[in-house]
Each structure stands twice: as structure tokens, then as C-alpha cells.
Amino acid sequence: MSDSAIAAVLASLAEANISYSTDAAVVEAHSVDHTNTVKPGRAAALVRAKSTAQVQTVMRLASQHRVPVVPQGARTGLAGGATATDGALLLDLTAMNQVLSVDAPNRLAVVQPGVLNAEISQATKEHNLRYTPDPGSWEISTIGGNISTGAGGMCCVKYGVTSEYIQALEVVLANGDLMRCGRNTAKGVAGYDLVRLFVGSEGTLGVITEATVRLSPIPAQRLTLAAVFNSTAEAGAAVTSLMGAGLQPSLLELVDAVHMRAIEDMRPSGLPMDAAALLLAASDAANPEAELSAIAAHCEASGATEVHQATDAMEADALMQARRDALHAMEKKGAVLVDDIAVPRTALAQALDAVEEMSRKHGVTIGVIAHAGDGNLHPNIIVDMADPKSVAAGNAAFGEILDVALALGGTVTGEHGVGVLKRDWLRRELDPVNLRMQWAIKQAFDPQGILNPGKVLPSLE
Amino acid sequence: MSDSAIAAVLASLAEANISYSTDAAVVEAHSVDHTNTVKPGRAAALVRAKSTAQVQTVMRLASQHRVPVVPQGARTGLAGGATATDGALLLDLTAMNQVLSVDAPNRLAVVQPGVLNAEISQATKEHNLRYTPDPGSWEISTIGGNISTGAGGMCCVKYGVTSEYIQALEVVLANGDLMRCGRNTAKGVAGYDLVRLFVGSEGTLGVITEATVRLSPIPAQRLTLAAVFNSTAEAGAAVTSLMGAGLQPSLLELVDAVHMRAIEDMRPSGLPMDAAALLLAASDAANPEAELSAIAAHCEASGATEVHQATDAMEADALMQARRDALHAMEKKGAVLVDDIAVPRTALAQALDAVEEMSRKHGVTIGVIAHAGDGNLHPNIIVDMADPKSVAAGNAAFGEILDVALALGGTVTGEHGVGVLKRDWLRRELDPVNLRMQWAIKQAFDPQGILNPGKVLPSLE
Incomplete structure (x- = not known):
């Protein structure tokens, strides 16, 4: 131009x-x-x-x-x-940041794209309803961005992803035309599902100007458990075992030794410094004690050296604080390259081992926090932005971790999106026919290529 | 050609x-x-x-x-x-009817399109897993058809629709190219969501040749309740009230007086012949008794004249048999035009009243069974196919019921699809920009228009 x-x-x-x-x-x-x-x-x-x-x-x-x-x-x-x-x-x-309406009986809220994720649940709390998806950024990220990236979070292991909570969208297309898609009803199959085409499209197909989101009852209570493991393999085995047994924790997070050390360094909180991994599980089932006991049994059978169950909400919150602090604590160590891969749940331990190998190979510190129940890992790579060698080593590790994800039958992004960062890996994840159809859709919505050009889709070769 | x-x-x-x-x-x-x-x-x-x-x-x-x-x-x-x-x-x-693999720890099954819905759960039962979506046709319909129509069922009120259970697809495109889309991981946002574009596309975008479906733990137990109402308005109010209170029945079905009469005529089972509506609720929560008691309280507060709770699985099954018999019983009365609309849950009673009005206006028998918790109604219209006047009256009522759905902010199809039957109403449900983009997608996948032509999309005018 x-x-x-x-x-x-x-x-x-x-x-x-x-x-x-x-x-x-x-x-x-x-x-x-x-x-x-x-x-x-x-x-x-x-x-x-x-x-x-x-x-x-x-x-x-x-x-x-x-x-x-x-x-x-x-x-x-x-x-x-x-x-x-x-x-x-x-x-x-x-600036388009209004919650336009809350319809409690139908469990819907209509919001503008600039509303923060947390503001939706704030506006619906009085009805004992919440907007469920909870990306780590939920207090600072907008619903428009959440929809555009298909943002995940800790709740996904039980409650699913953003895609399942978006009922309808108002979208301005590339030429300025206004389109509504989706519906206000719980079910509906009238025409192609354009709503889910926009979820995760990262602003490349249109501009979301309004969203109708699905609300859910706030779970009555929630208890938390922490299990300590001497090896990541054992922690991974515990995840596979308890999920395979049909248990449904409302959260199942893994924090590795690198993150535990960073958290302790930032604010000493008695984390087990000689352990390889901490697994945090929560239950908001009607009988959380029973579910957590079952989870504890799987952890112990998989080799946990210690399992601690929170006895009240305050203690549960304290247990969760370490997980919430994890990324912030790592940022005290240097600039963090946040990677985001997902692998089949059973490949969790293999993925953890491979990341450790990358750390050794490239001489960079890499810690992993993981939405373990979903097989979604965030290998966080610490680099010194002032040192080109450190940045190069970090970037090399970052890329090879994506290779590992693909080799294990996984994906190069579980919940953060492709953006410009992972275009080249998208080409490797999708088969050439799929990539061609992705471009055909882009072309159908944005024939001039003016919407967020250069994002998501790698060029066809 | x-x-x-x-x-x-x-x-x-x-x-x-x-x-x-x-x-x-x-x-x-x-x-x-x-x-x-x-x-x-x-x-x-x-x-x-x-x-x-x-x-x-x-x-x-x-x-x-x-x-x-x-x-x-x-x-x-x-x-x-x-x-x-x-x-x-x-x-x-x-003939492509094989369950190719079951991966219990990752809760996935890979199936060919001709596998019957029920056969998937049969193949995964030994792992205490099931394929959750349960359209009424689940024992005779194929998973390929379920995906293509976005088939619903009774479980949707708690467990969601087909769209949420399809992880990956193998699709043959119009030109014979083979495409894979989706992934084996629980989460993933790499590229546009082509899987959900195919769900509900009714064979107009490609031919599904393989599907990776998500499995879920089989709920431990399930109890059922029946509530009798003297007016559909009260039954509708009960649904709005209990869903609004955050209760999560695993099934919430309404059977109206017309269906009850038909069921009694087919096989006397003691249904309340003087009632206007029967509401059936089930709970598979960890403490189903508590949830059903809460549901019963909402029914009573909304005017139920009788609430009966099944005390064991056998009695619960007996209660459900009436619901399962409903369509079959209506078919004994004549040919049935099965309509399928969804309205916001709060408009359920209004929709029921409007259907009754259609029945009077056109002089045809119309009964309603409804996935009440989702606001999804099946007004079943009985016609005599040998009598052109009866067929014409039935078709007129059929169409006006779709008008009612749209007027109430609903959709012309909750779970059966558009096919050729509802193309003209799809034009009225979707705004012109949306319809244009639907066609742009069709064009991108099927430029020659050879895939199931004439289905779903009405011509652009």
C-alpha cells in the first residue's frame, strides 16, 4: 500500500x-x-x-x-x-468493552470484544453463573482475543475449550459488510458452522465486534491435592493412569523442578526442592473428597513420594498460588520464550524427557508447566535477550520442541495460536491438501488479503 | 451431466x-x-x-x-x-464399517463412516468409555451421518452436541484429494477449524472416510424422575426454573398429551391421560438423589400435580420407555412429518402454545416431544399421505412452525439438518451476508458443485 x-x-x-x-x-x-x-x-x-x-x-x-x-x-x-x-x-x-446483556435463564451473555475475560464472570456472578474458559491471562486478556486465538486454560481438562462456549458472533468482514453467525439456542445445525471457523482464526477472516457466550453454573466447591514425584516419567504415568480410569479432575497441572526452584527463589513457600515434578489436581465434583482420594491413589500407585490434600478452600488456594506464580517467577530469571505444544496424554512423559534433552543440548534453561490432563505443555525457555548466542540457542530449542510435538503425534500449538511465530511449523503439521483448503477459506473471506496479513498461514509453495 | x-x-x-x-x-x-x-x-x-x-x-x-x-x-x-x-x-x-482402533488412555476411537453410533460405545464399553452423543436413531444411524448432520440427542442438555466429540477427520474432497484435519490431542488451535466446518455440512463439502471421536467415561449411575403438568406453560416454566438455577440433569425431556395418548394406545402403561405434559428428568451426578430432589422441587413450585421418582435402575428404564416409544407410537396414527426447531429455553412454553395453535388452525394432529432442557422441540405432525388435503395442511403447519421458531429467536433445525426440506427457511434464518459466505465456502471446497448438489444452501437471489 x-x-x-x-x-x-x-x-x-x-x-x-x-x-x-x-x-x-x-x-x-x-x-x-x-x-x-x-x-x-x-x-x-x-x-x-x-x-x-x-x-x-x-x-x-x-x-x-x-x-x-x-x-x-x-x-x-x-x-x-x-x-x-x-x-x-x-x-x-x-474501547468496545461493554457487557451488553446477561440472560441468566438461557445462560447467555452478549459482550463486546474488548471486555476482559474476568469481567464476564464478574457480571454474571450474581446469577451463580460464570464464563468458564480460564486462560492464564484471564484478568488482562479480552474475550475478542480469547475467541480469535481459541484460548485455553486450566479448566479445559474438565470443561473444554473456548470453541465450546461461543454461541454466536457479529463479525465485520474485509469489505465492511456485517455478518451474524451462530444462534441463541443451545442447539442448532442450520448451515455451516461459521462461529467455529472464526474461533482461532486470529483476525485473518474478519473482525469480531460482538459475541454471545455460553455461561455455566459456578461449581459448588473445590478441593485441591498436590502430589510429589521423583521423576517426570512417574508424574506422567499418574496422569495417564487417573485420566484413563475415567476420573474428571477440574484441574490437573504439572509444575517441574525448574519452575519450583524459580518459585522458591521468588517467594519461599516450602516446595519440595529435591523433587522432579509436582502434580496439582482439583475436583469440583459433588463429592470432591471421593474424587481426590481416587486421584491420590493413582498418584501413589504411580510412585508419588508424597500426596497432600488441602483440607479447606484457603489451603487449596495456597496450593494453587505456586502454579499461578510459575511464569512470573521464571521471568525473574530472564526473558522467557513461552512454548505451547500438545501431545496425546500418554506421550506426556516422553515430551517432558525430550524437553530436558533440548535443555542439555542447547545449554539453555527450560522449565515445563503443563495442563497435564490435556497433554498441553508450556516449555518455558529462559534466554538473555542481550546475548545473541543465548537467543539463538533458545530459538533453536523452541523449534526443536515443536518438532518433538509433531513426532509424538501432537500439535505445535495447544492454546496460544500460530501468529507469525509458528507459521513454518503449521506447514509441517497440516498436510498440503489441508493447507490449500485453509488458503481457499482465507481467499473466500478476504480476497484482497488485507486482514492481518502474514499471520497463521504459511505461503503455499 | x-x-x-x-x-x-x-x-x-x-x-x-x-x-x-x-x-x-x-x-x-x-x-x-x-x-x-x-x-x-x-x-x-x-x-x-x-x-x-x-x-x-x-x-x-x-x-x-x-x-x-x-x-x-x-x-x-x-x-x-x-x-x-x-x-x-x-x-x-x-460397507466402510470398522472400528479401526480404540485408545482408552487418550479416550479416542478411530472409526470408519459406516459404523453405527451404538457400535462405537459397544466397542469401548470394556474400558468404561462411551461415545456420548445419542440421537434417537443411535442404534441404526452411522457415525458418518451423525457427523454430517450434527446429530443431537437426549444427552445434549448435559453433554453437548456431536461437534464437541469429533477430534479429527479424514475427508475425500470433490476432486478426489485426501485431506486430514483435526488432531489426536485434547487441545489444539493450529489453523482454521476444518473439523467443525464438516460437522453439519451434510456431504456438501467432502466425503468423510474416517473419524477420530472423543470418548467419555460412562457415568456411574442414573436415576429418573417424572413430573406431571396440567399445562404446557407450567412444564415450560419448570424447565426454565430448574435450568436457570444451575441444575444439570443428564436428560430433560417433555412428552405432550398427544404423544401420551399415542403411547397409551400402542401399549397401555399408565400414563396420566388427563395431563397436558410429562417432564422426564434424569441425573447421573455423583449424588443423583440430591439433584433429582432439587429438580422435583422446581417442578412442584412450577405447578406439577405429581412428581414420581424412580427408585432403581429398572424403574428408571421403564419411565424412559414411554419417551423412546413416542415417535413409533405416533407412526401408528399415520405418516409423521417430524419437525425440529430450537428456541431459547425460556421460549419453550410459547413455542408449545404456538404449535397447539397451528394444530387447530390447520386441522391436523400435532404432538410435541422435546429435548426440553435445550429448547429443542420435535412437533410431530400426523398426515394421511393418501389424502392430498391432509398432506397440504401438514406441510403448511410444518412451515409455520418454522416461522414460529424464527419469530421466537430460534432456529429452523436443532439437530436434524437442512437437507432439501428447509433450504428456503435457511435463507430466512441466515442474514444475506452469512448466506453469501456459506456459498463462498461451498465454492472453495466444491467449485464444480458436484457434492450433494441442491442440499442445505438455497440459491443466492
Whole structure:
């Protein structure tokens, strides 16, 4: 796109009273997300949309002048899906931040894309309802971003992923047309499922301007257990064993020795420093004690050296704090390259071993926290951003961990998305026919290629 | 397509040792599904595929000669999605009927499209796992058809729909190319969600040749309750009330007076003949007694004249038998036009009233069974197929019921699909932009329009 195209768009935006900034510092500050290793392009302007109508105007102008648009929420993404591309308009949707309605009997809420995940449950709490999906970023990430990345979280092991909680969407298409898809009913099969096509599409197919999300009853109580293991293999075996037995923990998280050390260093909390892995499980079943006892039995049978069950909510919270602190504690050690792979649950121990091997091979510190019940691992690689060798070693390990995921029959992203970070690996995960159809869909929705160009899909070769 | 095109395809099929028949009686017998009012076209041949490779050959030939193909499973559909179109090859997939593998620890099964729904749970029972979605046809319908229609069932109120249980698919595209989509991991967001695009696409985007389905633990126990109401409004209010309170019955079904009468006429079982509606609820929670007691309290508060709780599994089964007999009992009264709408749960009573009004207005008998907890109603219209006036009245009522669904903010199909039966209403349910994008997707997957032409999508105007 040319400077004159940008100038024409900006002039029309001004005329339409749509707020924007071309201030270099403002644009630069909005050009990155939480990904450490992605170098953003130089965007032309930051546009702040206040309404669906304004988003339509922006897309009509962008389409008319063939100017790329990068839709953005809170930019907490970890794959570079919302980073700037050259000459693009950054379309900030955080001002569209209203919970428009809550329909308790039908368990639905209608929200704008800039509403924070946590704000939805806040607005529905009085009805004993919550928006279930709980990515780690839930207090700072927007629902628009959650939908666009298909964000996961700790609850998924029992309650499933974002995709299952989105009923309907209002979307502004590349040419500015407004489309509604989905429905207000619990069930429905009228036409192709466009809602789930948009979940995880990272702003490449349209701009989400409104979402109808499904609410769920807040579970009555919740108890927590911690199991200590001397080897990751044993922790992995415990996960396979208890999930295979049909138990349904509401959370099943693994924290490895590297993370435990980092957490202790940040705030001593009595974690077992000689252990290889800590497994945290929670139950919100009607009889959580029975379920946790069964989980404890599987842990012990798999070799846990210690199993501790929280006896009240406060103690359970304390147990969870370590898990919540994990990434923050690692960030005290250096810049963290957050990887995100998922493998079949039974391959969890193999994946953990492979990550340890990568750490040795590349001479970088790598810790793993995992949504263990889902086989979803976050190998967190610590690098020194001022040392090119350290960054290179970290990046090499990062990539080889993705190779491991594919070799174990897994995926290169469990819940963070592809963005710009993993395009090349997407090519290796999908077969060529699938990739061709992905592009055919992109082409159908965005024939000019102006929506978040360069994200998700690798070029066809 | 021309006769010579068909002849060329059939010659090549013979050469490839792919079984087919052009016998008029055979072809005609395979030209319809379970929909009463759809007049099928004249298909050219019935092709019986035995492998993915054979399906690829069929699609390559069909594409080369521009011959339409109608993929078929057990043809138990209720919207004419698998009925013959003129000059088409009917592609019968029921011979691809193997459960290829069961992976208990990862809770996955890999199955061919012709496997019956019930056969999956049969194959996984020894691991205490089941394939959860349970359409009424589960003992006679194939998993390929279930996926293609997005089939529902009684379990959906607690366990969700087919869409949530399909992990990966192998699909033969229109040109014969083989595509895999989805993954073996519990989570994953690598690329657009093509799996859910195929769920409910009714054979219009590709031919499903293999599916990886998600298994779930078989619930430990299950108790049932029956509540009797003097008005459908009170029954509807009970549903709204108990669901709004956050209760999670594993089944919540409504049987109306018309169905109760039909069931009694078929096999007297002591149903309350003076009641307007019977609500059946089940619970498979860890403490089903507590949950059913809470449900009973909501029913009583909403005006139930009687609430009966089954005290053991045998009595619970007996209570459910009436519900299972409902459609069969109606079929003793005449041909049944099975409608399928879903409305917001709170509009259940209004929808029931509107259906009763349709019955009076058109002078036809209409009974309703409903997956009440989901707001999914099946108004079953009895007509005399030998009497054109009766059929016309039934069809008029059928259509006006769909109008009611849309007016109440609902959908024209909750779980049976669009097929040829509801194309014109799909146009009214979807906004024009949505419909245009539906066609753009169809075009991307099937540029020649040879895959189940005339199904699902109404023409663009």
C-alpha cells in the first residue's frame, strides 16, 4: 500500500470522527504483543474503534484503498498474532468493552470484544453463573482475543475449550459488510458452522465486534491435592493412569523442578526442592473428597513420594498460588520464550524427557508447566535477550520442541495460536491438501488479503 | 451431466473393481431417507465404496466427468439430506464399517463412516468409555451421518452436541484429494477449524472416510424422575426454573398429551391421560438423589400435580420407555412429518402454545416431544399421505412452525439438518451476508458443485 492510500484512509477516518493516532511512540507501543522474539513491522496508524459501525467504516476504507488491518485486543497473545505489519492500521477494539446483556435463564451473555475475560464472570456472578474458559491471562486478556486465538486454560481438562462456549458472533468482514453467525439456542445445525471457523482464526477472516457466550453454573466447591514425584516419567504415568480410569479432575497441572526452584527463589513457600515434578489436581465434583482420594491413589500407585490434600478452600488456594506464580517467577530469571505444544496424554512423559534433552543440548534453561490432563505443555525457555548466542540457542530449542510435538503425534500449538511465530511449523503439521483448503477459506473471506496479513498461514509453495 | 458422462464413469468404476448397481429397484430403494415428504430425483447408480482409496477414485471420476455424488450412510436422516438428485451417483459408505482402533488412555476411537453410533460405545464399553452423543436413531444411524448432520440427542442438555466429540477427520474432497484435519490431542488451535466446518455440512463439502471421536467415561449411575403438568406453560416454566438455577440433569425431556395418548394406545402403561405434559428428568451426578430432589422441587413450585421418582435402575428404564416409544407410537396414527426447531429455553412454553395453535388452525394432529432442557422441540405432525388435503395442511403447519421458531429467536433445525426440506427457511434464518459466505465456502471446497448438489444452501437471489 502506498503512503497516499494511507493518507486517503486517515483523511476519511477523520471525516467520520473515528479516533486514530500516527504518533510514532503510540503506534510503536501498540505494535507488539507479549511474544518476546517477534520483530513487529512498522504500522501506519493506531485506530481506536468505538462501535461496530466504526469498524465497518474502517474496513470499507481499508478495503477500498487496499490497506492492511491488524485487529487487536489487549495484545497479551504469545504467538505474535496481533503484532504490527508494515503499513497496517492497528485496529484497537479495547474501547468496545461493554457487557451488553446477561440472560441468566438461557445462560447467555452478549459482550463486546474488548471486555476482559474476568469481567464476564464478574457480571454474571450474581446469577451463580460464570464464563468458564480460564486462560492464564484471564484478568488482562479480552474475550475478542480469547475467541480469535481459541484460548485455553486450566479448566479445559474438565470443561473444554473456548470453541465450546461461543454461541454466536457479529463479525465485520474485509469489505465492511456485517455478518451474524451462530444462534441463541443451545442447539442448532442450520448451515455451516461459521462461529467455529472464526474461533482461532486470529483476525485473518474478519473482525469480531460482538459475541454471545455460553455461561455455566459456578461449581459448588473445590478441593485441591498436590502430589510429589521423583521423576517426570512417574508424574506422567499418574496422569495417564487417573485420566484413563475415567476420573474428571477440574484441574490437573504439572509444575517441574525448574519452575519450583524459580518459585522458591521468588517467594519461599516450602516446595519440595529435591523433587522432579509436582502434580496439582482439583475436583469440583459433588463429592470432591471421593474424587481426590481416587486421584491420590493413582498418584501413589504411580510412585508419588508424597500426596497432600488441602483440607479447606484457603489451603487449596495456597496450593494453587505456586502454579499461578510459575511464569512470573521464571521471568525473574530472564526473558522467557513461552512454548505451547500438545501431545496425546500418554506421550506426556516422553515430551517432558525430550524437553530436558533440548535443555542439555542447547545449554539453555527450560522449565515445563503443563495442563497435564490435556497433554498441553508450556516449555518455558529462559534466554538473555542481550546475548545473541543465548537467543539463538533458545530459538533453536523452541523449534526443536515443536518438532518433538509433531513426532509424538501432537500439535505445535495447544492454546496460544500460530501468529507469525509458528507459521513454518503449521506447514509441517497440516498436510498440503489441508493447507490449500485453509488458503481457499482465507481467499473466500478476504480476497484482497488485507486482514492481518502474514499471520497463521504459511505461503503455499 | 450427460448419459455418456455416466457411462464413462461406470466403465471406469468397473475397471477399478468398484461395486455399483444401476438396477432401477436397487437405485430407487436407496434414493430416499426417513423424510416423508421429500420427492427424490432419479439417480444414475448406486456405488458401494469399500475403502478410502475407492472413494477417491469415485470422486476423481465424478469430478472429471462432472457427475454429482450423494454421500449416504444409513439414510435415517429426517431432512432429505441424503436423498437422490437427478443423474447422481449415490455413494453408499455403509460397507466402510470398522472400528479401526480404540485408545482408552487418550479416550479416542478411530472409526470408519459406516459404523453405527451404538457400535462405537459397544466397542469401548470394556474400558468404561462411551461415545456420548445419542440421537434417537443411535442404534441404526452411522457415525458418518451423525457427523454430517450434527446429530443431537437426549444427552445434549448435559453433554453437548456431536461437534464437541469429533477430534479429527479424514475427508475425500470433490476432486478426489485426501485431506486430514483435526488432531489426536485434547487441545489444539493450529489453523482454521476444518473439523467443525464438516460437522453439519451434510456431504456438501467432502466425503468423510474416517473419524477420530472423543470418548467419555460412562457415568456411574442414573436415576429418573417424572413430573406431571396440567399445562404446557407450567412444564415450560419448570424447565426454565430448574435450568436457570444451575441444575444439570443428564436428560430433560417433555412428552405432550398427544404423544401420551399415542403411547397409551400402542401399549397401555399408565400414563396420566388427563395431563397436558410429562417432564422426564434424569441425573447421573455423583449424588443423583440430591439433584433429582432439587429438580422435583422446581417442578412442584412450577405447578406439577405429581412428581414420581424412580427408585432403581429398572424403574428408571421403564419411565424412559414411554419417551423412546413416542415417535413409533405416533407412526401408528399415520405418516409423521417430524419437525425440529430450537428456541431459547425460556421460549419453550410459547413455542408449545404456538404449535397447539397451528394444530387447530390447520386441522391436523400435532404432538410435541422435546429435548426440553435445550429448547429443542420435535412437533410431530400426523398426515394421511393418501389424502392430498391432509398432506397440504401438514406441510403448511410444518412451515409455520418454522416461522414460529424464527419469530421466537430460534432456529429452523436443532439437530436434524437442512437437507432439501428447509433450504428456503435457511435463507430466512441466515442474514444475506452469512448466506453469501456459506456459498463462498461451498465454492472453495466444491467449485464444480458436484457434492450433494441442491442440499442445505438455497440459491443466492
